[in-house]
Amino acid sequence: MYKYIWLVPLLPLLGAAINGLLGRKLRFSETVIGGIAVGSVALAFLISVVAVYSYGFGSHAQWPNPYLTSQDGFSFNWIPGGAVSINQGLHERSAVEAQKQAAERFAAMTPEERAQYQGVFVAGNTSPRYALLNIEWSYQLDPLSSIFMLVVTGVGLCIFIFATGYMHGETGFYRFFAYMGLFMFAMLVLVMGSNFLMMFVGWEGVGLCSYLLIGYYFDRQEAANASRKAFITNRVGDFGFALAIFGIIAVFGSAQYTEVFDQARAFPREPLGQWGVLSWIALGLFIGACGKSAQLPLHVWLPDAMAGPTPVSALIHAATMVTAGLYMVTRTNVIFQHSQTMLLVVALVGAATAIFAATIGITQNDIKKVLAYSTVSQLGFMFMACGVGAFVIAIFHVMTHAFFKALMFLGAGSVIHGMHHEQDMRRMGGLKKYMPYTYWTFFAGWLAICGIIPFSGFWSKDEILWNAASTTQIPLGWLIWLVGTIAAICTAFYMTRLMAMTFWGRERFLEAHAGGEADEAHASAYDKGLAPHDAVHPAAGDRPRHQPGEHVGPVHEDVAHHVTTHGHADEDHGHHHGAHIPHESPPSMWVPLVVLAILATIGGFVGVGPAFNFITGAEHPGGRLNIVNWLNPIIWDPATGDFKHAEGGHGEAAESHESAPVAASEHGSAPISHGFNLAHAVDNVVHSHLLTEWIFIIISLIAAGIGILLGFLFYVWRPALPNIWAQRLRPLYHASYNKYWVDEFYGWAITRRTMDAARAVFTFDFKIVDGIVNGLATVSRGFSRVVGGVDKYFVDGLVNTIGAFIVRLMSPLLRAAQTGLTQNYALVMVLGLMIAVAAFFARDIATALRNMFAAIM
Amino acid sequence: MLNSFIPILAFLFQEVVGNDRLAQMKHAATHPDLSKFLVIGALLFIIGVAGVLTRRNIIVIFMSIELILNAANLNFVAFSRYLQETGSVNALAGQIFTVFVIVVAAAEAAIGLGIVIALYRNKETIWVDEIDLLKW
Numbered sequence: 006m007y008k009y010i011w012l013v014p015l016l017p018l019l020g021a022a023i024n025g026l027l028g029r030k031l032r033f034s035e036t037v038i039g040g041i042a043v044g045s046v047a048l049a050f051l052i053s054v055v056a057v058y059s060y061g062f063g064s065h066a067q068w069p070n071p072y073l074t075s076q077d078g079f080s081f082n083w084i085p086g087g088a089v090s091i092n093q094g095l096h097e098r099s100a101v102e103a104q105k106q107a108a109e110r111f112a113a114m115t116p117e118e119r120a121q122y123q124g125v126f127v128a129g130n131t132s133p134r135y136a137l138l139n140i141e142w143s144y145q146l147d148p149l150s151s152i153f154m155l156v157v158t159g160v161g162l163c164i165f166i167f168a169t170g171y172m173h174g175e176t177g178f179y180r181f182f183a184y185m186g187l188f189m190f191a192m193l194v195l196v197m198g199s200n201f202l203m204m205f206v207g208w209e210g211v212g213l214c215s216y217l218l219i220g221y222y223f224d225r226q227e228a229a230n231a232s233r234k235a236f237i238t239n240r241v242g243d244f245g246f247a248l249a250i251f252g253i254i255a256v257f258g259s260a261q262y263t264e265v266f267d268q269a270r271a272f273p274r275e276p277l278g279q280w281g282v283l284s285w286i287a288l289g290l291f292i293g294a295c296g297k298s299a300q301l302p303l304h305v306w307l308p309d310a311m312a313g314p315t316p317v318s319a320l321i322h323a324a325t326m327v328t329a330g331l332y333m334v335t336r337t338n339v340i341f342q343h344s345q346t347m348l349l350v351v352a353l354v355g356a357a358t359a360i361f362a363a364t365i366g367i368t369q370n371d372i373k374k375v376l377a378y379s380t381v382s383q384l385g386f387m388f389m390a391c392g393v394g395a396f397v398i399a400i401f402h403v404m405t406h407a408f409f410k411a412l413m414f415l416g417a418g419s420v421i422h423g424m425h426h427e428q429d430m431r432r433m434g435g436l437k438k439y440m441p442y443t444y445w446t447f448f449a450g451w452l453a454i455c456g457i458i459p460f461s462g463f464w465s466k467d468e469i470l471w472n473a474a475s476t477t478q479i480p481l482g483w484l485i486w487l488v489g490t491i492a493a494i495c496t497a498f499y500m501t502r503l504m505a506m507t508f509w510g511r512e513r514f515l516e517a518h519a520g521g522e523a524d525e526a527h528a529s530a531y532d533k534g535l536a537p538h539d540a541v542h543p544a545a546g547d548r549p550r551h552q553p554g555e556h557v558g559p560v561h562e563d564v565a566h567h568v569t570t571h572g573h574a575d576e577d578h579g580h581h582h583g584a585h586i587p588h589e590s591p592p593s594m595w596v597p598l599v600v601l602a603i604l605a606t607i608g609g610f611v612g613v614g615p616a617f618n619f620i621t622g623a624e625h626p627g628g629r630l631n632i633v634n635w636l637n638p639i640i641w642d643p644a645t646g647d648f649k650h651a652e653g654g655h656g657e658a659a660e661s662h663e664s665a666p667v668a669a670s671e672h673g674s675a676p677i678s679h680g681f682n683l684a685h686a687v688d689n690v691v692h693s694h695l696l697t698e699w700i701f702i703i704i705s706l707i708a709a710g711i712g713i714l715l716g717f718l719f720y721v722w723r724p725a726l727p728n729i730w731a732q733r734l735r736p737l738y739h740a741s742y743n744k745y746w747v748d749e750f751y752g753w754a755i756t757r758r759t760m761d762a763a764r765a766v767f768t769f770d771f772k773i774v775d776g777i778v779n780g781l782a783t784v785s786r787g788f789s790r791v792v793g794g795v796d797k798y799f800v801d802g803l804v805n806t807i808g809a810f811i812v813r814l815m816s817p818l819l820r821a822a823q824t825g826l827t828q829n830y831a832l833v834m835v836l837g838l839m840i841a842v843a844a845f846f847a848r849d850i851a852t853a854l855r856n857m858f859a860a861i862m
Numbered sequence: 863m864l865n866s867f868i869p870i871l872a873f874l875f876q877e878v879v880g881n882d883r884l885a886q887m888k889h890a891a892t893h894p895d896l897s898k899f900l901v902i903g904a905l906l907f908i909i910g911v912a913g914v915l916t917r918r919n920i921i922v923i924f925m926s927i928e929l930i931l932n933a934a935n936l937n938f939v940a941f942s943r944y945l946q947e948t949g950s951v952n953a954l955a956g957q958i959f960t961v962f963v964i965v966v967a968a969a970e971a972a973i974g975l976g977i978v979i980a981l982y983r984n985k986e987t988i989w990v991d992e993i994d995l996l997k998w
């Protein structure tokens with residue numbers, strides 16, 4: 006069955022094409038557009054489920070070997086290349102293997118190709134220096150891509166359904182779903198491609214769709230700016246990614262995953278501080294991942310991306326696209342694990358991002374901004390996991406995060422919808438009563454992200470922290486664990502704050518001007534002289550659907566009476582309730598919430614860790630259904646120098662480092678251990694591996710508890726405390742509230758410098774280049790003036806003099822002939838006639854005259 | 863008129879050239895051949911041309927043109943007569959042509975006089991040497 010997976014990306018593309026090309030022309034109704042979009046994604050999801058099931062558990066299951074659609078002919082020759090020089094890849098392998106491969110390729114060639122490449126392959130007998138680069142468009146189904154297929158189509162389906170309710174009444178309904186479908190296509194190409202160039206196509210495709218969707222309300226300056234910011238920031242990362250792809254092709258002579266990793270695993274590991282070729286490739290890849298997944302130097306675009314509609318934020322900027330970086334890093338884990346330096350860099354960047362974004366999230370007031378910084382922080386956690394070598398756990402966290410963060414974004418969308426496009430949490434509160442479905446689903450998401458034990462977030466986050474503490478791949482594991490734990494406390498704190506400000510407490514939307522101060526975006530709009538929209542500040546969210554000047558915020562009853570024209574495109578908004586009492590969202594919105602809430606609650610059970618083996622009876626229970634076992638075959642194991650064994654839970658190598666560093670060292674597989682290892686230290690004290698793990702589990706639970714309790718203390722029990730502490734920690738509060746001034750710094754250090762450079766270049770262009778051109782023009786003008794003078798005075802003079810002379814000579818004669826008197830002309834005619842006759846009869850006349858003379862004489 | 867002079871001329875010629883010669887001339891005068899007509903036609907033509915070229919009065923020029931036309935008519939008629947004598951098949955064509963020419967000349971005279979009147983109204987002259995509009 007799984008040979009039909011090429012349909013999975015194609016169906017959303019088809020839906021997008023129908024919606025985008027015909028939606029406007031044929032004036033499809035929202036039902037038709039939504040039906041096409043949701044239907045195509047649902048079908049793709051269905052095919053994915055069937056394909057993954059038959060890939061992993063069917064009667065002809067191919068797991069864990071990657072399946073390429075080219076095996077069944079569902080592929081085409083995309084970029085037929087030629088011979089590429091491979092200076093390093095094959096040299097690193099044994100010469101015998103290289104020769105064998107060259108011989109195989111030669112044997113597989115058609116006679117024409119053979120004639121073309123004969124010299125290359127036969128002459129380079131000892132070490133072939135060329136390979137055939139031939140990139141084909143074929144999809145790959147393997148443990149990693151199957152998980153992403155399911156997450157992208159499954160979570161995507163929920164979000165599509167949600168969006169049909171959320172975007173109801175938008176004029177660009179068809180456009181929205183066309184972009185969303187296009188995004189699904191690009192994302193699926195990204196995760197299902199079988200080579201780096203397909204990944205790059207998907208990579209750029211999702212970047213484009215992200216740009217289009219952030220700028221969905223393109224008539225608003227903030228959205229347009231945010232979309233451009235996202236696109237340009239991603240360009241920086243894509244530059245690194247593109248360089249890495251060039252490097253991969255140059256080194257390995259292929260872009261095919263299977264081929265590249267097969268060669269890469271034979272490379273020597275590059276220890277800390279050594280910058281070999283794989284380190285450079287990994288650096289390029291990681292720069293790309295930083296751009297796409299909003300890691301620290303390049304994170305600035307993601308919070309601004311909240312200017313897009315909320316389903317976009319949920320789908321692209323929380324669940325799928327931003328995890329593309331994780332997908333890429335995990336996909337290339339062979340390369341990353343070969344470079345210990347890059348592993349450390351990944352871990353440190355991830356940890357720094359996690360704590361950095363989490364501290365910003367504490368002070369933000371826009372509900373979507375909080376979630377955006379939370380996403381950045383969680384992505385930092387995932388990179389942390391990659392950096393300490395726990396790639397599987399990173400993907401596990403990608404999955405659980407996709408569930409609970411999509412849930413929370415959609416919940417925020419539901420809140421914004423119910424609050425009539427109010428995003429400022431200071432004007433919310435007490436929504437629990439009005440939006441029960443949203444509240445209870447959000448509640449599940451809250452527990453999940455905080456890491457409370459049965460919820461999905463706990464399993465993945467705890468595994469990340471445990472792997473950080475116990476890593477043997479890189480040094481400084483304890484530091485990363487510490488930072489991660491503090492970030493986890495912050496996470497629990499700001500999510501509790503969000504819950505408290507939104508769903509609990511006083512109903513501040515009933516109070517006039519409850520928010521008090523304007524948002525920074527509101528203020529900046531005011532500063533720029535734009536008319537800031539009442540209550541809905543234009544920077545950070547959805548298009549206000551109200552009439553300009555209409556009072557939308559918290560209102561008194563008398564104000565509400567004045568609001569007679571209610572400019573909602575949405576009919577059931579505002580009319581059924583007088584002042585702006587929030588209302589529960591329609592079923593098309595809360596049903597996906599419920600589905601996602603269930604996933605966020607139980608989704609973690611696919612990755613129950615080894616610490617629970619006294620209950621489950623296995624390190625990773627569930628066989629292939631356990632994500633660790635499912636994914637292990639694509640993870641390169643530095644201990645054995647090969648990919649991990651497939652049969653999870655039973656093979657010894659499968660457990661070697663992922664779960665138990667102590668066990669790994671007992672196996673004598675020579676882990677690279679640097680300095681202080683926290684897990685080892687604890688293990689040495691308690692002398693029980695299991696107990697050590699449980700100590701860390703309890704620590705992470707306590708961290709979550711501390712965060713939640715602090716949140717309750719500050720925002721539920723003692724609501725006066727936040728202001729007091731904001732005053733006491735004023736510098737810190739300001740730094741966090743202003744996002745550590747990173748945007749301002751970039752604006753000063755990069756944007757302004759770029760503009761200065763542009764100005765300098767402009768000056769150069771204006772003064773030098775234009776000067777040269779204009780100077781040439783002046784010179785040629787002077788020259789032409791000289792030539793013109795010669796022409797005018799010499800040539801013309803000559804002509805005029807001679808001409809005038811001739812004319813002066815001839816004109817009296819000719820003038821005299823032209824008397825104007827008819828008789829003169831007639832005379833001339835007669836004379837002419839006579840001359841003509843005389844000439845004609847000249848001989849006769851002569852004869853007559855001669856005769857006459859003769860007669861006379 | 864010529865016929866009334868003939869006896870006198872015959873007498874004078876008889877005295878000068880003798881009888882035979884006179885008889886010949888008498889025969890020739892009473893039976894003029896083609897050349898006589900052609901000579902007279904040529905003289906008329908030349909008189910007409912001279913009139914056109916020398917006279918200043920536009921009316922006289924018209925009359926001279928009539929002379930030219932009549933010279934042509936005379937030639938037509940002469941050739942017609944000559945052809946009748948020699949028994950040609952289409953001997954009357956010259957006479958018919960003459961009638962045509964006379965009609966055309968009448969029309970031309972009518973139009974020409976109209977033009978002369980219009981000219982006089984504008985220029986107040988019929989002297990052609992005062993009308994040099996062709997120069998412009």
